[in-house]
Amino acid sequence: xxxxxxxxxxxxxxxxxxxxxxxxxxxxxxxxxxxxxxxxxxxxxxxxxxxxxxxxxxxxxxxxxxxxxxxxxxxxxxxxxxxxxxxxxxxxxxxxxxxxxxxxxxxxxxxxxxxxxxxxxxxxxxxxxxxxxxxxxxxxxxxxxxxxxxxxxxxxxxxxxxxxxxxxxxxxxxxxxxxxxxxxxxxxxxxxxxxxxxxxxxxxxxxxxxxxxxxxxxxxxxxxxxxxxxxxxxxxxxxxxxxxxxxxxxxxxxxxxxxxxxxxxxxxxxxxxxxxxxxxxxxxxxxxxxxxxxxxxxxxxxxxxxxxxxxxxxxxxxxxxxxxxxxxxxxxxxxxxxxxxxxxxxxxxxxxxxxxxxxxxxxxxxxxxxxxxxxxxxxxxxxxxxxxxxxxxxxxxxxxxx
Numbered sequence: 300x301x302x303x304x305x306x307x308x309x310x311x312x313x314x315x316x317x318x319x320x321x322x323x324x325x326x327x328x329x330x331x332x333x334x335x336x337x338x339x340x341x342x343x344x345x346x347x348x349x350x351x352x353x354x355x356x357x358x359x360x361x362x363x364x365x366x367x368x369x370x371x372x373x374x375x376x377x378x379x380x381x382x383x384x385x386x387x388x389x390x391x392x393x394x395x396x397x398x399x400x401x402x403x404x405x406x407x408x409x410x411x412x413x414x415x416x417x418x419x420x421x422x423x424x425x426x427x428x429x430x431x432x433x434x435x436x437x438x439x440x441x442x443x444x445x446x447x448x449x450x451x452x453x454x455x456x457x458x459x460x461x462x463x464x465x466x467x468x469x470x471x472x473x474x475x476x477x478x479x480x481x482x483x484x485x486x487x488x489x490x491x492x493x494x495x496x497x498x499x500x501x502x503x504x505x506x507x508x509x510x511x512x513x514x515x516x517x518x519x520x521x522x523x524x525x526x527x528x529x530x531x532x533x534x535x536x537x538x539x540x541x542x543x544x545x546x547x548x549x550x551x552x553x554x555x556x557x558x559x560x561x562x563x564x565x566x567x568x569x570x571x572x573x574x575x576x577x578x579x580x581x582x583x584x585x586x587x588x589x590x591x592x593x594x595x596x597x598x599x600x601x602x603x604x605x606x607x608x609x610x611x612x613x614x615x616x617x618x619x620x621x622x623x624x625x626x627x628x629x630x631x632x633x634x635x636x637x638x639x640x641x642x643x644x645x646x647x648x649x650x651x652x653x654x655x656x657x658x659x660x661x662x663x664x665x666x667x668x669x670x671x672x673x674x675x676x677x678x679x680x681x682x683x684x685x686x687x688x689x690x691x692x693x694x695x696x697x698x699x700x701x
Contacts, residue, residue, distance in 0.1 A: 344369035363465035390428035474499035542626035598671025652684035
């Protein structure tokens with residue numbers, strides 16, 4: 300009987316127990332962070348469940364999340380507990396998709412278990428698994444979109460990617476990554492690449508339609524209420540922030556990375572150069588964070604380090620610079636391998652994960668807000684890009700597409 304237990308059985312059982320426990324202790328907790336105004340907006344949508352509501356509402360994110368939760372609210376009630384139960388259901392599906400995606404590429408099944416555990420033990424991933432935030436639904440749809448792409452299910456990819464974008468604008472990295480990969484791979488597989496490229500373009504149409512209605516990138520009320528301009532249009536300090544804290548959140552995998560990879564001293568020097576340049580744009584909260592909250596940091600880990608080492612202390616700067624250096628080195632190795640694949644025209648779908656991470660780093664500085672929590676959407680894909688650098692398995696990747 301015990302021999303018949305598979306790793307995915309363990310993962311399903313763990314997910315049920317963990318999420319049930321989270322629900323028991325969290326359903327009746329007070330609002331957390333942005334949860335209050337998000338619940339209020341869901342109730343607005345529930346009370347005015349028609350297309351006119353999308354023309355203007357007091358948020359800067361697209362409307363699908365609010366429409367989806369509003370539909371649940373009309374059936375099961377709009378209490379905070381009811382909405383959190385929906386989040387728990389979405390989270391259970393998301394946790395299974397995380398494991399499934401890792402299972403497609405890992406050489407050993409227990410690797411999928413370990414990588415999945417690394418994802419869900421992220422404090423923000425854990426927190427958004429119960430509270431009413433836009434993140435978990437976005438992550439679920441993003442994972443479904445990428446899995447559909449891997450399986451050559453173009454129609455499903457279009458649907459899931461479009462809905463992910465209609466939850467959070469930063470999900471545009473998914474179709475952009477797929478379209479770039481399709482262009483790179485066009486000569487090797489013209490028909491599939493053409494379908495994926497066209498499909499990627501189609502995913503933007505609903506958001507472009509909304510831009511036309513709003514005559515801006517967000518509803519007027521949301522912009523008036525939430526947008527606080529930073530000192531620059533492109534915030535380079537966000538690149539520093541996301542590289543630094545991505546390394547901290549996946550540090551067990553980082554240890555494995557440096558155990559398995561042979562250090563390249565040229566790359567170390569390049570990483571030191573990038574670390575110096577990015578350190579000129581230090582980690583700091585956005586103007587929106589300073590305006591609307593009492594936080595002086597960019598998230599949980601940053602706050603813990605500040606309390607431990609002191610705000611703007613020399614030791615804090617040294618610790619952050621160390622993790623930035625580690626992150627820069629890992630990214631250089633990823634870019635080096637990516638370039639080698641392009642140079643030799645040895646394309647396979649694992650390139651999509653590195654593309655997604657690169658685009659995340661390059662696109663997020665356009666946002667008005669920086670927060671460690673935003674890493675939750677990209678972490679599964681970043682983890683896979685590193686794993687596949689350490690454990691390349693072309694046979695498995697080829698089988699995924701068939």
